[in-house]
Amino acid sequence: MTGHSCFLRKKLCPSRSRAAAAAMWLLLALMFDVPMLQANAAAGAEAAPPNIVLIMADDLGYGELGCYGQKWIRTPHLDSLARDGMKFTSFYAGNAVCAPSRCCLMTGRHGGHAHVRNNGSPKGTEQLAKKYGWEFPSQYPLPPEEVTIGEILKEQGYATGAMGKWGLGHFGTTGDPARQGFDLFYGFNAQRHAHNHYPKFLWRNAKKEPQPGNDRTLHGETWSQDQFVKEGLEFIRRHQKQPFLLYLPFAVPHLSIQAPPAAVEEYTGTIPEAEYKHRGYLEHPHPRAGYAAMVTEMDRGIGQILKLLEELDLAENTVVFFTSDNGPTYDRLGGSDSDFFESAGPFRGRKGSLYEGGIRVPLLVRWPGKIAGGTTADMPLGFHDLLPTIAGLTGSRTPEGIDGLSFAPLLRGAKDQQPHEILYWEFPAYGGQQALRQGDWKAIRQNMLKKNDDPLRIELYNLKDDPGETRDLAAEQPERVRRMARMMQEARTPSREFPFPPLDRLHEPAN
Numbered sequence: 001m002t003g004h005s006c007f008l009r010k011k012l013c014p015s016r017s018r019a020a021a022a023a024m025w026l027l028l029a030l031m032f033d034v035p036m037l038q039a040n041a042a043a044g045a046e047a048a049p050p051n052i053v054l055i056m057a058d059d060l061g062y063g064e065l066g067c068y069g070q071k072w073i074r075t076p077h078l079d080s081l082a083r084d085g086m087k088f089t090s091f092y093a094g095n096a097v098c099a100p101s102r103c104c105l106m107t108g109r110h111g112g113h114a115h116v117r118n119n120g121s122p123k124g125t126e127q128l129a130k131k132y133g134w135e136f137p138s139q140y141p142l143p144p145e146e147v148t149i150g151e152i153l154k155e156q157g158y159a160t161g162a163m164g165k166w167g168l169g170h171f172g173t174t175g176d177p178a179r180q181g182f183d184l185f186y187g188f189n190a191q192r193h194a195h196n197h198y199p200k201f202l203w204r205n206a207k208k209e210p211q212p213g214n215d216r217t218l219h220g221e222t223w224s225q226d227q228f229v230k231e232g233l234e235f236i237r238r239h240q241k242q243p244f245l246l247y248l249p250f251a252v253p254h255l256s257i258q259a260p261p262a263a264v265e266e267y268t269g270t271i272p273e274a275e276y277k278h279r280g281y282l283e284h285p286h287p288r289a290g291y292a293a294m295v296t297e298m299d300r301g302i303g304q305i306l307k308l309l310e311e312l313d314l315a316e317n318t319v320v321f322f323t324s325d326n327g328p329t330y331d332r333l334g335g336s337d338s339d340f341f342e343s344a345g346p347f348r349g350r351k352g353s354l355y356e357g358g359i360r361v362p363l364l365v366r367w368p369g370k371i372a373g374g375t376t377a378d379m380p381l382g383f384h385d386l387l388p389t390i391a392g393l394t395g396s397r398t399p400e401g402i403d404g405l406s407f408a409p410l411l412r413g414a415k416d417q418q419p420h421e422i423l424y425w426e427f428p429a430y431g432g433q434q435a436l437r438q439g440d441w442k443a444i445r446q447n448m449l450k451k452n453d454d455p456l457r458i459e460l461y462n463l464k465d466d467p468g469e470t471r472d473l474a475a476e477q478p479e480r481v482r483r484m485a486r487m488m489q490e491a492r493t494p495s496r497e498f499p500f501p502p503l504d505r506l507h508e509p510a511n
């Protein structure tokens with residue numbers, strides 16, 4: 001297991017001074033031809049690098065925001081981000097479930113090179129749990145050599161805070177948020193801890209903080225998501241005079257369905273409920289209303305963050321991102337109802353699937369005065385692009401060897417944004433899947449780890465003509481299938497921690 005000595009081996013660049021950061025930012029702003037900043041430079045004013053607010057929902061589908069066509073669930077503040085910023089219609093999560101997706105987000109690597117490729121805990125977690133008093137098994141820790149968004153901004157003199165669900169390694173491991181660039185972490189470290197939104201405690205860095213009136217049943221007094229907003233507001237106030245990164249990975253609308261009663265009541269009269277057979281997670285008396293309430297209450301919290309940015313006169317110099325870590329839940333698990341809400345929009349598949357519904361997610365980006373409001377971008381991009389993009393916007397370094405690209409030029413309205421040649425995913429779970437997108441074409445393999453006569457069989461879809469992935473064109477396009485199979489293999493390196501036998505065998509030298 002990784003320990004403190006490992007962390008010490010991690011190469012951290014010396015922190016640059018604030019003045020140097022500002023000078024670097026100014027140079028970058030000039031290079032990017034930002035008129036207002038040029039004016040500042042001409043006047044000798046010191047332009048400050050922008051703050052970054054990176055908000056992520058958990059298991060929120062492509063179709064669950066008003067600005068993406070949602071009919072039942074109200075999301076007025078997130079809709080305002082679309083109106084005032086850029087909305088992306090072909091943006092992809094790093095993977096089909098939480099931990100591997102978050103790894104891509106944090107490190108700029110796609111699923112074929114990411115260190116974490118599945119949920120779950122590594123060997124030795126039980127002993128560590130005893131030693132540190134954890135109550136929930138944690139996920140595979142990010143290793144020390146991975147460079148995160150937190151680290152590149154911390155090096156630039158940013159204050160860095162994360163409030164919400166982490167899922168990339170517990171305290172005492174190399175995945176500890178404090179060892180991955182975050183000065184302050186507040187929330188759920190382990191994913192299972194977040195399966196109840198009225199927890200008995202939340203972590204403030206490595207210290208447990210009791211949550212008043214909560215006993216981890218269906219109801220409580222202190223809704224964890226409101227706590228994240230409260231901490232986020234406090235973090236912004238505390239760091240308003242310096243550049244900051246606020247990472248807000250909410251743990252909703254992931255199950256269990258739990259929301260403050262007043263928020264649920266807003267929906268009990270308008271959303272009809274239906275009979276269903278409950279399984280998994282806690283049972284809510286009004287599951288559809290409760291689900292909608294989780295999203296709307298999160299939206300209300302995001303509204304408070306946006307309001308504070310205005311009040312402190314920080315909105316103009318803050319880039320706000322909103323996205324989700326994977327698609328919506330399936331089969332009425334825990335009372336969720338993705339069919340009723342059309343949570344995945346027009347797409348096939350749900351959480352856990354590499355069909356579009358499991359990985360295509362909303363992305364909204366707002367930066368007043370820099371990003372034109374009400375614009376839409378359809379270029380295929382993904383989680384691994386957020387690190388280099390944030391680096392591009394802030395003048396931070398981009399670690400070498402990552403898979404992502406900066407779409408900062410696209411945000412600024414450039415017409416010559418460099419596109420990806422391919423997007424790639426692999427997921428050794430939910431049957432075992434692999435997928436690759438090239439232009440409008442999508443190749444996908446399913447059930448690779450099940451009993452399967454041909455685990456390498458590829459389905460081929462044209463997403464432009466058939467966004468719902470209903471017509472498999474593989475038999476009609478054998479040459480394209482062969483090409484894409486080759487690209488799939490070239491896009492990955494095998495992982496010791498996350499073996500994927502039918503794919504790993506392809507990397508072994510032929511006898």
Ligand SMILES: [Ca+2]
Nearest residue numbers: 058059098325
């Ligand atoms: Ca998730």
